Amino acid sequence: MAFTDLQAKARRHLWPHYTEMSRVEDGSLPVIVRGDGCTVEDAHGRRFLDGLAGLFCVQIGYSHGAEIGRAAAAQLEELPYYPNWSYAHPRAIELAAEVADLAPEGLERVFFVSGGADAVETAWKLACQYHQERGERRWKVVSRHMAWHGTSLGALSINGVPGARLPFEPLVPGAVRTRNTARFRRPAEETDAQFCAFLLDDLEQAILREGPSSIAMVIMEPVQNVGGALTAPAGYFEGVRAICDRYGILLCADEVITGFGRMGEWFASTRYGIRPDLITCAKGLSSGYAPIGAVIASEEMAAPFLERGSMFLHGLTFGAHPVSAAIALKNLEIMRRERIVEHVAENQGAFEATLRQLLSLPIVGDIRGGGFFYTIELVSDPDTRETFDAEQSRRILHDFVSPRIFDSGLICRTDDRASPLLQLSPPLIAGQAEFDRITAILGDALTEAGKLLP
Ligand SMILES: Cc1ncc(COP(=O)(O)O)c(C=O)c1O
Structure with missing residues (x-):
């Protein structure tokens, strides 16, 4: 089915989970059509590194269908x-x-x-x-x-x-x-x-x-x-x-x-x-x-x-x-x-070490987690660990960081239910190439986001 038909049908019939209906109405809801390895592709042929393994679940990646x-x-x-x-x-x-x-x-x-x-x-x-x-x-x-x-x-x-x-x-x-x-x-x-x-x-x-x-x-x-x-x-x-x-x-x-x-x-x-x-x-x-x-x-x-x-x-x-x-x-x-669990045990240190390069950015307050499950917490002031106020959360996290990451080809979760966070949980087959790409895309988005702080 052509994308425009899918969009029209979604607008009329689909009720997605935890999704603002405005995103169905305005056609901005991504339609993911296929996947391989750690990558998924949308209906426009854009490819994304899936830094969230679907919803924390695609351990073996997308190639075993x-x-x-x-x-x-x-x-x-x-x-x-x-x-x-x-x-x-x-x-x-x-x-x-x-x-x-x-x-x-x-x-x-x-x-x-x-x-x-x-x-x-x-x-x-x-x-x-x-x-x-x-x-x-x-x-x-x-x-x-x-x-x-x-x-x-x-x-x-x-x-x-x-x-x-x-x-x-x-x-x-x-x-x-x-x-x-x-x-x-x-x-x-x-x-x-x-x-x-x-x-x-x-x-x-x-x-x-x-x-x-x-x-x-x-x-x-x-x-x-x-x-x-x-x-x-x-x-x-x-x-x-x-x-x-x-x-x-x-x-x-x-x-x-x-x-x-x-x-x-x-x-x-x-x-x-x-x-x-x-x-x-x-x-x-x-x-x-x-x-x-x-x-x-x-x-x-x-x-x-x-x-x-x-x-x-x-x-x-x-x-x-x-x-x-x-x-x-x-x-x-x-x-x-495929020794997937052993792969995580052996590579978690490399994943964390690669992500920790982001700590040099003033907007990054903390990186924590383990295995293939990490969170980056953002701050408005690295010395006081001051968190974002509601306006910064909307303007920086939602309106800038989230679309910037997505447009750069990475899916991860931005979350401000507790404090402004980026969550990473890639397929368990990810390796250094994926760690580097995730870190590069986040580094770029967070460098630019830092410029939006007072
Ligand atoms: C820790 C935990 N428990 C329960 C659930 C609910 O799982 P489901 O969405 O499959 O109902 C989730 C979902 O993410 C979860 O993270």
């Missing part, structure tokens, strides 16, 4: 659909075993869902019912300020981004918030240990305030995305685990972004020593080639259900869809074969 397509076609011929609801099918069983094999020790039981928010909703319900099976009534969840956990109403209730929640309140009761690990504006003299103690105290106080026996689970991303690739100080996750254990609360690691190699391990929980009872994951499980997610639960969590022979009261028509499961299996096979 034919191989994955053959696996999907074979599955469609063999068994196009059957539910995982009162029945099983081979791909669901094989994928469950494969995911359990890759997951941190002790996490053995896999419940498949359609995506990330589904996984979060499922984890919440599973945590509640786990407690109930053991004779306790617990229903609340603790999450961190600004942490993104999805947009369906349950996941949105847990979601820590106020702007996303507000129009839909009141939401599901029982969502409690604690501090996140944003460090950039903490006192310069504060040590890691002091910061860690401060955060853990905030978590424990929130739990005590709410009543520990009402709290079913704590959910945290190993590296928090919103707020800008927020890593935790040493000792934090050990402390969170100890607090959860003290009050009989389950710990869920939301690895929807960090799972499947992004941090240089199959799961970031391994890298950061998190020891969760539950992991929520999606995106990279299929490299985005099919919609599928999962909750991976510990043997301890499954035990009361197995002992009593009881049923988890939850199900989805498309949970473990055979074609999605076949695609995820093929994706994981490719990831193993």
